[in-house]
Amino acid sequence: MEPLGAAFGVLAVGFALLIGVLGAFLLRRYHLARALGTVDASIRLPPSGWRVGVCRYTDRHLEWLSLLSLSPIPRFRFLRSSLSVAGWRTATDAERTRVPPGAIIVQLTHDGESFDLAMQYDVYAGLSSWIEAGPVIGIGTWR
Template identity: 80%
Template sequence: MEPLGLTFGVLAGLFGLLVAVIGAFLLRRYQLNRALGTFDASIRLPPRGWRVGVCRYTDLHLEWLSLLSLSPLPKHRFLRSSLSVSGWRPPTEDERVQIQPGAIVVQLVHAGEPFELAMKYDVYAGLSSWIEAGPVIGIGTWR
């Protein structure tokens, strides 16, 4: 095979691989958006900065999945009965460029460890209701 043909073949293969990876990211994003109980949310676990992703409700957990990953497994899982909302605040000027536009910063505590999620206000209302409606540990009844 000629050097020009070999170069073209390698470049075509790399381009095809790039298109396949981008397609996989788009397909994953589409599937996450279609699933019930999902919402866009950036997360900040001290001392790290903000990371963009998607949260998903399950019956017992709040799961956070990174948008920059093809893994179907959540990066972080928070037990519903161990979650509490400390409050919310508007983002600082520095945070506005790191999170989605129009989001608020929700301060949460999981098993004594604080972390923050950035989400739209209407999503926050749903999240706080979901947390408050969860079962109490060891009792088996609803709050």
């Protein structure tokens, strides 16, 4: 095989792999966007910075999946009965470059640990309703 042909083959394989990975990211994003109970939300767990991702509601958990991953397994999972909303605020000037435009910062606690989610206000309304609509601890079958 000629050196030029071998170099072309290596470049073709590399390009095909790049297209395949890009296609897998787009397919995963499409499926996450179409699934029920998923919303765009960035997360910040102190002391780290903001991470872009998607939150997914289940009957018992709030799950956060990273957009920069191909894994179907949530990176963070919060038990619904242990979540509480501490409040919300507008993004600071420094945060506006790291969160989606028009997003608010929702302050949540889970088992005494606080973290922030950046989301649109209408998504926040749904999240707070979902948290508050859960059965009272001691009543129900899933807590």
